[in-house]
Amino acid sequence: xxxxxxxxxxxxxxxxxxxxxxxxxxxxxxxxxxxxxxxxxxxxxxxxxxxxxxxxxxxxxxxxxxxxxxxxxxxxxxxxxxxxxxxxxxxxxxxxxxxxxxxxxxxxxxxxxxxxxxxxxxxxxxxxxxxxxxxxxxxxxxxxxxxxxxxxxxxxxxxxxxxxxxxxxxxxxxxxxxxxxxxxxxxxxxxxxxxxxxxxxxxxxxxxxxxxxxxxxxxxxxxxxxxxxxxxxxxxxxxxxxxxxxxxxxxxxxxxxxxxxxxxxxxxxxxxxxxxxxxxxxxxxxxxxxxxxxxxxxxxxxxxxxxxxxxx
Amino acid sequence: xxxxxxxxxxxxxxxxxxxxxxxxxxxxxxxxxxxxxxxxxxxxxxxxxxxxxxxxxxxxxxxxxxxxxxxxxxxxxxxxxxxxxxxxxxxxxxxxxxxxxxxxxxxxxxxxxxxxxxxxxxxxxxxxxxxxxxxxxxxxxxxxxxxxxxxxxxxxxxxxxxxxxxxxxxxxxxxxxxxxxxxxxxxxxxxxxxxxxxxxxxxxxxxxxxxxxxxxxxxxxxxxxxxxxxxxxxxxxxxxxxxxxxxxxxxxxxxxxxxxxxxxxxxxxxxxxxxxxxxxxxxxxxxxxxxxxxxxxxxxxxxxxxxxxxxxxxxxxxxxxxxxxxxxxxxxxxxxxxxxxxxx
Numbered sequence: 001x002x003x004x005x006x007x008x009x010x011x012x013x014x015x016x017x018x019x020x021x022x023x024x025x026x027x028x029x030x031x032x033x034x035x036x037x038x039x040x041x042x043x044x045x046x047x048x049x050x051x052x053x054x055x056x057x058x059x060x061x062x063x064x065x066x067x068x069x070x071x072x073x074x075x076x077x078x079x080x081x082x083x084x085x086x087x088x089x090x091x092x093x094x095x096x097x098x099x100x101x102x103x104x105x106x107x108x109x110x111x112x113x114x115x116x117x118x119x120x121x122x123x124x125x126x127x128x129x130x131x132x133x134x135x136x137x138x139x140x141x142x143x144x145x146x147x148x149x150x151x152x153x154x155x156x157x158x159x160x161x162x163x164x165x166x167x168x169x170x171x172x173x174x175x176x177x178x179x180x181x182x183x184x185x186x187x188x189x190x191x192x193x194x195x196x197x198x199x200x201x202x203x204x205x206x207x208x209x210x211x212x213x214x215x216x217x218x219x220x221x222x223x224x225x226x227x228x229x230x231x232x233x234x235x236x237x238x239x240x241x242x243x244x245x246x247x248x249x250x251x252x253x254x255x256x257x258x259x260x261x262x263x264x265x266x267x268x269x270x271x272x273x274x275x276x277x278x279x280x281x282x283x284x285x286x287x288x289x290x291x292x293x294x295x296x297x298x299x300x301x302x303x304x305x306x307x308x309x310x311x312x
Numbered sequence: 313x314x315x316x317x318x319x320x321x322x323x324x325x326x327x328x329x330x331x332x333x334x335x336x337x338x339x340x341x342x343x344x345x346x347x348x349x350x351x352x353x354x355x356x357x358x359x360x361x362x363x364x365x366x367x368x369x370x371x372x373x374x375x376x377x378x379x380x381x382x383x384x385x386x387x388x389x390x391x392x393x394x395x396x397x398x399x400x401x402x403x404x405x406x407x408x409x410x411x412x413x414x415x416x417x418x419x420x421x422x423x424x425x426x427x428x429x430x431x432x433x434x435x436x437x438x439x440x441x442x443x444x445x446x447x448x449x450x451x452x453x454x455x456x457x458x459x460x461x462x463x464x465x466x467x468x469x470x471x472x473x474x475x476x477x478x479x480x481x482x483x484x485x486x487x488x489x490x491x492x493x494x495x496x497x498x499x500x501x502x503x504x505x506x507x508x509x510x511x512x513x514x515x516x517x518x519x520x521x522x523x524x525x526x527x528x529x530x531x532x533x534x535x536x537x538x539x540x541x542x543x544x545x546x547x548x549x550x551x552x553x554x555x556x557x558x559x560x561x562x563x564x565x566x567x568x569x570x571x572x573x574x575x576x577x578x579x580x581x582x583x584x585x586x587x588x589x590x591x592x593x594x595x596x597x598x599x600x601x602x603x604x605x606x607x608x609x610x611x612x613x614x615x616x617x618x619x620x621x622x623x624x625x626x627x628x629x630x631x632x633x634x635x636x637x638x639x640x641x642x643x644x645x646x647x648x649x650x651x652x653x654x655x656x
Contacts (some may be wrong), residue, residue: 215430218421219442219447225447229432309479
């Protein structure tokens with residue numbers, strides 16, 4: 001098992017290196033640079049050259065890449081060209097805001113999705129199955145920014161029971177902060193809920209059709225114990241998709257963040273793109289990619305712990 | 313010519329006073345999109361304590377479905393099971409699931425054709441045996457594990473201590489089937505249902521498993537219903553043999569009578585189409601035609617269309633098992649009419 005974990009960690013190194021090259025190359029390929037945004041077009045060319053030199057943009061591309069990578073390896077994510085703030089602190093604040101939504105949204109979506117999926121499978125073809133399948137498909141297919149607007153219209157505007165946007169005042173009490181979480185968390189949980197419930201329904205149906213379920217009945221096992229067998233068998237594929245879904249949530253949803261005016265990682269990246277803020281953009285993407293890879297390694301390990309056939 | 317229709321409560325084995333299992337008019341129907349599939353159509357038999365019944369038949373003859381009906385593990389909802397299954401004084405068909413769960417395991421156990429799929433792939437073999445013991449004997453897990461090890465020893469799995477920790481995919485087919493037998497025997501059942509337990513195995517392993525099962529059956533004194541399509545396997549293990557076709561018993565009696573002096577034209581055809589002994593160079597007689605469509609069974613004898621001895625009345629229906637010898641029954645109109653010398 002330890003060898004398995006070690007190998008997975010080793011695989012992560014080339015993946016992240018590749019990701020860093022792709023990110024850097026894509027940012028370079030985009031036309032224009034930060035000087036186009038920072039200084040007016042009628043400014044003399046020398047001003048732009050001084051700025052380029054200051055940011056190291058006049059160096060050869062590969063040098064720029066290695067400087068960036070070297071700094072990253074030392075834990076230095078660079079400095080934002082636009083705000084002059086360290087990228088690390090900007091990212092930390094945006095990512096913690098995103099996590100504040102992503103963790104409860106994942107928890108809600110995964111739990112609800114798993115329960116609905118299992119129930120739909122057990123009552124296959126019945127009205128409960130049709131109802132839950134309808135909910136799941138709606139969750140996946142409705143645009144979630146639209147759902148967000150509708151929720152705001154209902155709960156904030158019409159009923160006036162929940163705040164429409166923002167994180168609440170800095171010095172607000174816990175309850176107030178929690179109230180601000182409710183609508184964005186529900187909005188974000190819809191897609192994971194739908195995806196997980198469809199997947200769980202399909203895997204449970206597949207498991208129920210297998211002979212060992214008959215064999216468990218044939219040895220008189222309690223319903224609870226049979227459910228445990230089903231859950232353990234359905235867990236590996238479900239965990240894989242949960243890992244991916246949680247990764248997407250961490251990237252932040254620019255649309256949902258916009259609807260709720262939530263300063264998360266999606267907004268940070270969006271801003272960096274429009275400002276041509278290369279250090280913010282590339283370091284943020286790389287950190288998110290790193291987290292994504294880490295989550296997937298964790299999922300791989302969990303899967304292998306549950307299903308010994310995956311320990312290769 | 314004294315015709316005697318089989319009375320379901322007439323003991324098959326002369327030694328048994330009350331049968332362990334008494335099946336009457338068992339019928340199983342599946343509702344499918346193509347129509348109603350009549351998988352089992354009125355099966356009657358008694359099984360004495362410690363008796364081994366071999367049910368012989370082609371695929372689709374209803375033999376496995378009969379076993380699953382006794383075990384109560386047919387898919388619910390689209391399955392209708394009628395008749396009566398009396399096990400040791402309990403009527404299984406009307407029994408609530410919860411009570412049935414107290415019989416399944418400690419009283420009736422089952423082994424399956426493909427142990428790879430009948431064992432849960434993500435639990436160790438030890439866990440799967442021990443959970444049965446914990447469930448039915450109320451002991452703690454460490455006691456159950458110790459007992460599981462004893463059962464692995466009993467089915468002669470080498471280094472059982474280590475095998476307890478093994479997952480099904482880490483064992484060979486023969487080992488897996490031994491583990492499955494250990495699992496089935498772990499609560500010392502009175503009745504073991506074996507659903508083609510040797511079909512998926514290599515021939516050399518088949519023999520080992522058959523010999524093991526026969527030995528354990530004698531040691532534990534349990535009754536066994538052994539379903540197989542292999543005449544050799546059936547003759548190896550059975551006290552009594554039933555031949556099934558189209559969801560019915562065609563012939564039923566002591567193994568040596570049924571297999572050596574078959575009375576029903578179908579059994580006869582089955583024996584002629586079986587390779588055995590010094591048959592090199594001889595032509596193998598096959599039964600012409602195909603088994604009947606269970607969604608569209610003929611009214612009369614299901615075998616009539618393929619039977620070389622059929623007469624028009626065979627298609628009319630109402631053919632019951634009738635006695636052709638001591639404890640020997642056959643469901644053939646012509647045997648009934650013309651006596652035992654039909655194939656002599």
